Amino acid sequence: MRDFFEEQLEALRARSLDRHLREICSAQGAEIEIGGRRLVNFSSNNYLGLANDPRLRQAAIAAIGEFGVGGGASRLISGTQSPHLRLERALVKWKGTEAALCFSSGYAAALGTIPALVTKGDVILLDKLCHASLIDGAKLSGAILRVFPHNHLGKLESHLQWSQREHAGKRILIVTESVFSMDGDRAPLRELVELKKRFGALLLLDEAHAVGVIGPNGRGLAAAENLNEDVDVQMGTLSKALGASGGYICGSRDLVEWLINRARSFIYSTAPPPGIVGAALAAVNFLASSEGEERRILLWKRIRLMQQLLPGNEWKKNGDDSRSAIFPWVIGNEQAALDFASALQSEGFLVPAIRYPTVAKGAARLRITVTASHEENQIRSLCEAIRRLDG
Numbered sequence: 001m002r003d004f005f006e007e008q009l010e011a012l013r014a015r016s017l018d019r020h021l022r023e024i025c026s027a028q029g030a031e032i033e034i035g036g037r038r039l040v041n042f043s044s045n046n047y048l049g050l051a052n053d054p055r056l057r058q059a060a061i062a063a064i065g066e067f068g069v070g071g072g073a074s075r076l077i078s079g080t081q082s083p084h085l086r087l088e089r090a091l092v093k094w095k096g097t098e099a100a101l102c103f104s105s106g107y108a109a110a111l112g113t114i115p116a117l118v119t120k121g122d123v124i125l126l127d128k129l130c131h132a133s134l135i136d137g138a139k140l141s142g143a144i145l146r147v148f149p150h151n152h153l154g155k156l157e158s159h160l161q162w163s164q165r166e167h168a169g170k171r172i173l174i175v176t177e178s179v180f181s182m183d184g185d186r187a188p189l190r191e192l193v194e195l196k197k198r199f200g201a202l203l204l205l206d207e208a209h210a211v212g213v214i215g216p217n218g219r220g221l222a223a224a225e226n227l228n229e230d231v232d233v234q235m236g237t238l239s240k241a242l243g244a245s246g247g248y249i250c251g252s253r254d255l256v257e258w259l260i261n262r263a264r265s266f267i268y269s270t271a272p273p274p275g276i277v278g279a280a281l282a283a284v285n286f287l288a289s290s291e292g293e294e295r296r297i298l299l300w301k302r303i304r305l306m307q308q309l310l311p312g313n314e315w316k317k318n319g320d321d322s323r324s325a326i327f328p329w330v331i332g333n334e335q336a337a338l339d340f341a342s343a344l345q346s347e348g349f350l351v352p353a354i355r356y357p358t359v360a361k362g363a364a365r366l367r368i369t370v371t372a373s374h375e376e377n378q379i380r381s382l383c384e385a386i387r388r389l390d391g
């Protein structure tokens with residue numbers, strides 16, 4: 001067995017695909033500490049800077065004070081404590097859906113929900129750039145899986161026609177993301193809704209990188225496009241812009257009741273700890289407030305600055321607000337991406353290289369993320385460094 005690991009690890013190293021953990025010796029923020037050195041962090045999903053916000057810290061401490069540390073049991077046995085239900089009620093109010101259900105992570109939400117929606121004989125149509133959690137959930141369901149090229153409505157339509165023809169009477173589930181995690185672009189939601197209605201399909205939209213960033217009070221793309229009613233399953237995470245941890249599904253009352261009965265990652269896992277649920281509740285309340293909206297507007301000021309200053313024209317296309325807080329600086333070769341990331345780190349910036357299998361082979365990149373906590377001068381300095389190193 002040892003030889004197997006050695007061989008496999010050596011093969012990864014030879015292709016510049018080996019991965020290593022780095023120790024962050026500080027709280028999350030625009031600046032973090034690694035090995036005694038402060039670095040400006042352009043790699044986190046802490047878009048609103050909430051991960052170390054005093055409101056969330058206090059809420060976590062208060063929830064721990066009242067409800068303790070551990071969940072104790074699964075939600076259906078005796079793990080549903082008041083913070084869980086308070087959080088779900090707050091999500092319902094904020095997202096404007098009938099019901100909500102929390103999971104211990106966004107990954108768990110996908111893994112539990114997709115197999116509860118479709119099964120053997122049904123069909124899943126999934127965007128090629130969907131996150132691993134959606135792919136894994138789709139595979140676990142046992143449904144027939146067809147992948148359509150990224151945001152390609154024509155191909156999706158022909159897959160829908162095929163599904164209707166070859167699998168008549170079976171359920172069809174379209175799976176996509178509001179904002180694609182490694183590319184930062186958005187799904188054409190209006191057109192997707194039109195297609196799903198025409199073919200009687202279900203639509204699952206993962207709003208992981210859209211909540212907190214897009215839409216009124218950061219409610220996501222479905223809310224921004226006034227399509228809340230038309231998206232059957234709104235998935236999201238409490239671990240990114242909301243600064244805490246956990247995943248959720250928002251949708252109809254029947255959907256949530258069905259998931260309580262069928263989503264295995266919900267049923268067979270200990271309830272999320274009350275402290276983290278308390279923090280997530282504080283984050284939802286913050287987002288729903290006018291102060292939260294101001295923070296989101298500040299984030300967009302920073303995003304626009306990055307759009308202006310980052311070399312290349314692709315950020316300026318399609319108007320100001322068509323993208324997100326994610327900027328992919330695509331390099332291609334895996335080793336070249338590692339070298340670029342390392343050069344940036346020497347200049348005081350943390351932007352790790354993203355490589356296969358997170359992105360396609362030969363499409364390695366720096367995934368630059370902007371947060372509301374970044375100062376203007378930090379964004380300017382990063383863009384200057386990239387320009388210099390790229391030249």
Ligand SMILES: Cc1ncc(COP(=O)(O)O)c(C=O)c1O
Nearest residue numbers: 105106107131181208237239246
């Ligand atoms: C698009 C997308 N969906 C789901 C997840 C999983 O969320 P979580 O980190 O809460 O498990 C992530 C992030 O890791 C993601 O980028």
